[in-house]
Amino acid sequence: MLEVEDVRVSYGTTRAVQGMGLSVGAGEAVCLIGPNGAGKTSLLAAISGMESAGGSFRFDGEDVSRLSSFQRARRGIVLVPEGRRVFADLTVHENILVGATSVRKRPMRFRPDDAYDIFPALTRLRNRRGGLLSGGEQQMVALARGLLGSPRLLMVDEPSLGLAPAVCKQVYGALEHIAGEVALLIVEQNTNDALRLCERGYVAAGGRIVLSGTSAELADREALVETFLGTRDLGNRAEAIPTTEGLEGSREQEESR
Ligand SMILES: Nc1ncnc2c1ncn2[C@@H]1O[C@H](COP(=O)(O)OP(=O)(O)O)[C@@H](O)[C@H]1O
Numbered sequence: 001m002l003e004v005e006d007v008r009v010s011y012g013t014t015r016a017v018q019g020m021g022l023s024v025g026a027g028e029a030v031c032l033i034g035p036n037g038a039g040k041t042s043l044l045a046a047i048s049g050m051e052s053a054g055g056s057f058r059f060d061g062e063d064v065s066r067l068s069s070f071q072r073a074r075r076g077i078v079l080v081p082e083g084r085r086v087f088a089d090l091t092v093h094e095n096i097l098v099g100a101t102s103v104r105k106r107p108m109r110f111r112p113d114d115a116y117d118i119f120p121a122l123t124r125l126r127n128r129r130g131g132l133l134s135g136g137e138q139q140m141v142a143l144a145r146g147l148l149g150s151p152r153l154l155m156v157d158e159p160s161l162g163l164a165p166a167v168c169k170q171v172y173g174a175l176e177h178i179a180g181e182v183a184l185l186i187v188e189q190n191t192n193d194a195l196r197l198c199e200r201g202y203v204a205a206g207g208r209i210v211l212s213g214t215s216a217e218l219a220d221r222e223a224l225v226e227t228f229l230g231t232r233d234l235g236n237r238a239e240a241i242p243t244t245e246g247l248e249g250s251r252e253q254e255e256s257r
């Protein structure tokens with residue numbers, strides 16, 4: 001469904017993404033994990049067309065690299081951004097409806113009622129202003145708004161950031177529900193919930209994909225993954241760690257460098 005290769009994003013002299021590639025199949029849930037500054041958000045911005053980028057972007061076999069973010073949204077590539085960006089002055093219901101802006105003549109795959117079914121906690125908050133919501137409630141609104149955009153691929157940037165474990169569980173419960181219907185690309189710094197939800201994952205560090213494999217493989221290599229997620233400078237270490245054999249895709253990455 002989504003295939004991106006050799007993606008490059010720069011901000012002035014900062015090379016945030018230096019040749020990342022990944023794929024998400026129809027109906028698949030895939031995670032991208034990695035430390036702060038790895039280039040995850042920049043990669044999502046490139047895929048959604050919000051940041052100009054080099055590389056190849058295919059969605060359902062179509063080259064979407066020259067399409068605007070709006071045109072990509074209409075193809076069904078929908079991003080739930082980092083930090084949620086819930087409008088403080090709009091009510092929960094109004095915030096959710098904003099998500100339908102890009103849908104226009106396409107068939108609506110999710111209606112507001114579906115969003116309230118998936119996030120029952122939002123039902124009683126329907127008329128509350130966005131600015132009065134907790135972080136977890138805002139995350140649910142952001143996800144519900146994403147669903148109203150009729151996604152075929154929903155990309156979610158750090159859904160658990162700043163949430164208490166119990167709230168995080170609630171959000172991931174909803175994502176599990178969504179996963180049955182829509183392809184997911186989940187970006188996380190916290191690995192556990194993401195690996196439990198997703199079949200497959202990639203690890204990013206220093207603007208590159210440094211590991212990939214099934215969630216079981218990545219969980220088995222917890223120590224290794226933690227090295228990549230650690231606080232030390234990963235820019236050079238990523239290439240120095242030689243224990244990526246056996247992980248599907250990692251050799252490809254090696255060769256494409
Ligand atoms: N708008 C921007 N302008 C300049 N530098 C940026 C911008 N956004 C991100 N960066 C830099 O690009 C790198 C990757 O950032 P980002 O994609 O946000 O990583 P992640 O989401 O993995 O934390 C970081 O070094 C960050 O400081």
Ligand SMILES: [Mg+2]
Pocket residue numbers: 040041042082157158
């Ligand atoms: Mg980020």
